[in-house]
Amino acid sequence: MAASRLIFLGPPGTGKGTQAQRLAQRFGLAALSSGDVLRKEIRAGSEIGRQAAEFVQAGTLVPDDVITGVMLAAVDKLTPGTGFILDGFPRTVPQAEELGKGLVARQLEVQVVVDFQLDDQEIIKRIVSRRVCNKCGATYNTLFLPPRTADVCDKCGGELIQRVDDREDVIATRLETYRAQTAPLVDYYTQRGLLCSVDASAEAETVEADVVRIVEPLDAGG
Ligand code: AMP
Secondary structure, eight states: OTTOEEEEESOTTSSHHHHHHHHHHHHTOEEEEHHHHHHHHHHHTOHHHHHHHHHHHHTOOOOHHHHHHHHHHHHHTSOTTOOEEEESOOOSHHHHHHHHHHHHHTTOOOOEEEEEEOOHHHHHHHHHTEEEETTTOOEEETTTBOOSSTTBOTTTOOBEEOOGGGSHHHHHHHHHHIIIIITHHHHHHHHTTOEEEEETTSOHHHHHHHHHHHHTHHHHHO
16 A cells, blocks of 8 residues: 555545545555645745746646656655655646656556546635645635634644635636646546546545545555
8 A cells, every 4th residue: 555656636626635645644655746846846936936936826737847847756756665646747638648658667657546526616615715824834724624723724833825826716717727638637547447536525534435445455456
């Protein structure tokens, strides 16, 4: 299990990040979130951050070669033998193709792609109520997972803020971007026999149990 290799696919706001964290902790995997990696680069003011910033703010996709390079580098930094969850990557067919080639070369092919399904109305509700800690990055939700004290992170005392791209006008762009550029990956991975779907509308514990049911057999099968 500790060596499982997964992709979490699905529109923004479906709980992929939350589930990636839970599963990573449960099975000793690394959760590699492309959005988190880019936000870190932007905060650090790196060259990659500068290339990515305008796209992230607008809710459109950063160029394929930029994100693919960053994510394969993140895989290469893992301790050998550590499994991983790619959360939010790939998001286009060219990214999937480059990722596939990169992982074959490393003998680290992905075993399962989990598709998180949720309708747009619920997605919008979840995203506009999402808050993140501006210090440690922990995620909260004013409706479903409020902090103990309003606007203060339970974990580090940092201030909770709304991501610029979690505002309603940007969410519409992100959903359109998903439909136009990322949704084709559902067919792409179905054709390769890798796709499993979960109903992301349930409570986090229920979704986690569904994901565990998908991932657990990988232990026996390799
Ligand atoms: P997320 O936190 O996954 O919603 O990602 C936030 C933003 O980061 C997205 O709206 C994109 O601008 C950028 N991003 C994250 N992952 C990718 C990716 N695989 N390809 C291109 N852009 C990405």
